[in-house]
Amino acid sequence: MALSPDDYRRASGFRRSMAPRASAGPALSGPIVAYDTHSLSDPALLEMMRGDGGRVGVTGIAVNERLALRNSTFFRATALQCGSMGMLPIHLRRRDGRNSEKATDHPLFNVLHRKPNDFQTASRFKSYMQLCALFDGNAYALKIKSRGAIRQLVPLPRRRVKPRLTDTFDLVFDYDRPSGGRVTLTTDDVFHFGTPLTLDGINGISVLDVAADTLGLAVKAQQAAARLLTKGSMAAGALETADELGSEAIQNLKASLRDDYAGSGAEHDWMILEQGLKANPFGTNARDAQLVEVMKREAEEVARFTGVPRPLLMFDETSWGSGIEQLGLFFVTYCLMPWFVIWEEAIWQWLLTPVEQQTYYAKFNEGALLRGSLKDQAEFLKAAMGPNASYLTPNEARDFMDRNPLPGGDDLPRPGTSAAAVMQEEDQNAA
Structure with a gap:
């Protein structure tokens, strides 16, 4: 049974405000709430109960997304x-x-290229979906349909969707709504893709x-370095x-x-010591070097997990x-x-009908990342x-250079023929 756009919004927990909120009166008329509230089905509640709310590794630190993003390489x-x-x-x-x-002329073209939904641009939608997959x-994302065509793609809240296969090997998605309750969505309702690696053929590996x-x-x-900087010795040496x-x-x-002997001009000066003083400079010990x-x-390990080349991660020693x-x-x-292949196949499989799949397909334009200098483009x-x-x-x-076409510029150049000869031949054909 087809669902209307309003039904989709109710199923996904999205609501629209029908009227502006009334003023609450003076700013200090009510109590100040300094805490957040979570429903029992909210994944954030589980993270809060687990402390840092993340993956606990061999170090005993729960690594969540916020902690991971503090790592500059990641x-x-x-x-x-x-x-x-x-x-x-x-x-x-x-x-x-x-x-x-x-x-x-296809409705899906504008959804993919310009406006996926009412609150996101195409670039923001693709970036967010890519981050969810990583x-x-x-x-x-939820498909919002009208007159049988997909008009919007609305990202579903993270960690609230669980895909599973039914007894008849049909793929369905159990969605826990923020407002409470669970609804089962089908492939006609959901646009889905995951990471290239999977252990069960459905869920991608995070x-x-x-x-x-x-x-x-x-x-x-980083914590050890912070302790060294805050509690360790930062002097250059000692006089004994x-x-x-x-x-x-x-x-x-x-x-x-x-x-x-202070300042930038005294780097290589020699000190004159009196009363038997001896200089004992501090050096980097083996523990600090380690x-x-x-x-x-x-x-470097983070670079291997992400697959991004070292120079793009700002490793200075790489030329x-x-x-x-x-x-x-x-x-x-x-x-x-x-990822290009994953996106293109997911669009073909989840957003096109079997009849449209015979004719239509999605294609990323990766040429924007492969263009060289103006000299290289001119030679090409x-x-x-x-x-x-x-x-x-x-x-x-x-x-290709984002310039307007010229009259008569839609024909391929003919080998061994000058421009003057071409114009003369065209004049003769016109006569």
């Missing part, structure tokens, strides 16, 4: 993946024999689950003597150090050089390309329109 990797997926446009295309074109292993030990150890290393110094000698020594190595190692284009190609091919277009093996028309090349 935050950078997450922001790169989610930001890239949100930035890249996705188009619904129509295949007609050997030709393909954008299906701009952190939870799965991402879910990055936070597999990286909990690494992130927890990184937190321990077997004799006893009087208070006047100590004051003179402090004044000499402050006036003669702490630095642990922090560096955990940053970029002239390989920036190959670096971008590596990021797209080995980190984002699996020159080769694409070359006289010997041209496969781009002048107008297609101008469209």
Whole structure:
């Protein structure tokens, strides 16, 4: 039975305010509430009861999403993946024999490319769904239909949907509504995709689950560094003597150090010591050096879990050089390309009818991440329109550079023919 948009909103727990709220009177007329309330079915309640509310690893630290995002390497990797997926446009295309074109007349085209729902842009929707898949292993959105066509995709609240197979091997989704109660949704109601790896064929594996030990150890290393900075010794060295110094000698020594050997100009000066004083500089001990190595190692481990290349995670010791284009190609091919396929297949499977699946398909435009410098683009277009093996028309090349078409620019260049000869031949054909 088809549900109306209002039924979908009631099933998902989303409500619209029909009138503005009335003023509550003076600001201090009522008690100040300094706590949050949760329903018994709210996943946030379980997290609150568990303390930090996260995955407990070998370090004993419960790693949740907020703690994980405080790790600079993990935050950078997450922001790169989610930001890239949100930035890249996705188009619904129509295949007609050997030709393909954008299906701009299909209602789903505008949903995917411009306006997925009433409160999110396309980039924000894609970024959020990508983050849900990374952190939870799965991402879910409710289909809002009108006249048989999908008009909106509304993300379902996180950790409230559980997919399962029925006895007849039909996939359904048990959804716990924020207002209370559970409703079972079918594949006609839900748009769903997950991470590439799965242990049961349905639920994807969360990055936070597999990286909990690494992130927890990184937190321990940061806590140890914080204790060193707050409680450890930060002096450069000590002055030692077997004799006893009087208070006047100590004051003179402090004044000499402050006036003669402080500041940026005294890095390599030699001190003149009196009364048998000997300098004993402090060096980095093995424990401090080991702490630095642990922090560096955990940053590399986070990079392996996320699949983002090291230079993109701002590892300074890695040289970029002239390989920036190959670096971008590596990021797209080995980190984002699996997600392109997952998104495109999920759109084809969950958002198109069996009849539409014969003609329509979704396609990410990853060319925005693979474009090189203006010089490289000019060389590519020159080769694409070359006289010997041209496969781009002048107008297609101008469209590639976001420029308007020119009259007569829809024909491929003919090999071995000058522009003047082409114009003369056209004049003769017109006569």
